[in-house]
Amino acid sequence: MTAVTPFLWFDDAAEEAVAFYTELIPDSQIVSLRRYPDEVPGMGGKVMHVHFRLGGRDFLAMDAGPQFPFTEAVSLYVSCADQAEVDRYWDALTSDGGQEQPCGWLKDRWGLSWQIIPDRLMELIRHPDPDVAHRSVQAMLKMRRIDIAALEAAAAGG
CATH class of the missing domain: 3.10.180.10 (2,3-Dihydroxybiphenyl 1,2-Dioxygenase, domain 1)
Structure with a gap:
């Protein structure tokens, strides 16, 4: 079965936001978190990929810069x-x-x-x-x- 999972692009606050969301909403947790290696210019240590659950539903997020801010469209x-x-x-x-x-x-x-x-x-x-x-x-x-x-x-x- 194909899974469809929302993926959130943050400028540089994915870890902070995900920690906040998973503390706020019951049945939530951070499943895994992976950081960019130091060799990636300007991104070393930031969140490359975080898998988390909100209310039992899977989400993914990353830090990737300010190019694509959130809008009310989602x-x-x-x-x-x-x-x-x-x-x-x-x-x-x-x-x-x-x-x-x-x-x-x-x-x-x-x-x-x-x-x-x-x-x-x-x-x-x-x-x-x-x-x-x-x-x-x-x-x-x-x-x-x-x-x-x-x-x-x-x-x-x-």
Whole structure:
């Protein structure tokens, strides 16, 4: 079976970022890390290849310079059970230079985009009553960090 694995290109912070991600997200670990040899000009000691797991899913990353920065075209989606989980991820990922974005999106300090989305949001925007779904979407569009209580109030017509 063919495996498809996301591969993240960092300027020079793969090791720091991967350590942060694997500490933050349960069921995560660094599987292996290999460094560039000192003979590689300007890259000696940096991360040539790191295999890690986030939430049980495999990822690869490397340090390779600033030529290709992250964009919002690719993001990591985190499905959250409740507001406490939303808040924990949001606070951690926006700390130390991360940036809040609209509709539950953010960029971490390395510029990688994340979607921190409570399961309740998905339930409300898929609600069988189109008015409930519409009110939920309209409320979400005004948010940065998703607020479940505010979504539920909007869905109820409040």
